[in-house]
Amino acid sequence: MLQDATTIRHYQKLTDSLVDLWNRGYRFDDLRLYVDGYITALRQTNTIEPYLVHRLEEELARFIYDPSNFEAVPQPQPETGYY
Template sequence: MLHDAQAIRYYQRITDALVDQWNRGYRQEELRHYVDGYIAAMHHASAIEPYLIHQLEAEVLRFFYDPSNFAMVQPEPDPDYR
């Protein structure tokens, strides 16, 4: 679990971007490349401490591999509509 405020903001940015890209038609392999590139850029830029980047990566991968985060929501049929 992330406790650092900056790491939490990065987590929110990455996961929001993953869901947005999924909804635009990108698939799992492409999203995985996105995550890998984002994490590599964070290491290169020394955006946050390395141990926080590793924690962030673990949390993002947990989010990434949870299928419920990428499920398409189906609208409920309106019972009054005929």
């Protein structure tokens, strides 16, 4: 479980981006490459502590491999206007 505020913000940004990429047609290999690049950038810039980067990477792996995160969300149907 992530507890650091900065790490949580990175997690939220990444998970939102992953769902967006999935909805645009990218698949698991592409998502994994995206996460790998982001994690590498975090490590290079020392934005957050290395142990937090590792925990973030573990949580993102769980997110990616949980199929319920990428299920199509049903869109609400517009009202027909009869009351």
